[in-house]
Amino acid sequence: MRLVLLVLILLVSPLIHGTVYKWVDQDGKVHFSDQPVKNAEVVEFNKNTENQVKLPPPQSQSERNLSPTADKINYSLRITSPTEEETIRSNQGHIAIALQIEPELAASHLLVLFMDGKQQGEAQQSGLFQVSNVDRGEHTFVIKALAQDGKLLASTLPRKVFLHRTIQNRAR
Known part of the structure; x- marks a missing residue:
């Protein structure tokens, strides 16, 4: 469960474009946060882990009126x-x-x-x-x-x- 949470955090955090901090507590558990904590290190993400979303160009009003919405x-x-x-x-x-x-x-x-x-x-x-x-x-x-x-x-x-x-x- 913790591994899934860790992977989810690692995948979602580049989308937010915030700084992610990683630290290990006295019990040996690894934690991630967007707030700096004592002995925390900044996690660097590779450029290839970022998702790029390209949206189609917006339609003009006349193009929208010509589209067959009735069907x-x-x-x-x-x-x-x-x-x-x-x-x-x-x-x-x-x-x-x-x-x-x-x-x-x-x-x-x-x-x-x-x-x-x-x-x-x-x-x-x-x-x-x-x-x-x-x-x-x-x-x-x-x-x-x-x-x-x-x-x-x-x-x-x-x-x-x-x-x-x-x-x-x-x-x-």
Whole structure:
């Protein structure tokens, strides 16, 4: 533990650029301090032990305005309706999907609905989707937020629903 502390002090102290003093007490323990003590000696650090940090040049205001900060938004997407494994009864095969998104969707971003891995309809800004003439059975929905270049920004967890749809037997 003391060795770790000693190494830590030796590594951190050049960053502070203060003078470091080293001394040994009557019990034989080595101590380091930034304050001079009786019988203390100054610790000299090699030039190669100093860290050099180079920062990029500062951006002008016009450069900052041109950078695409809108693509750096961290969206949180959640399908609020229908609920997980909900059974929907619709003889026309209609399913409405509602999305909760935080923060509000940027004007340059779009939402896309996928049913069973296939895109449904066009990309849109609204978090309300309507699909029609869906076959009965189990279906999985995912909604993705995309940038205009198609880059995926966020996605919902898959939502499984079941559609019950009456089929009339026309054969007599």
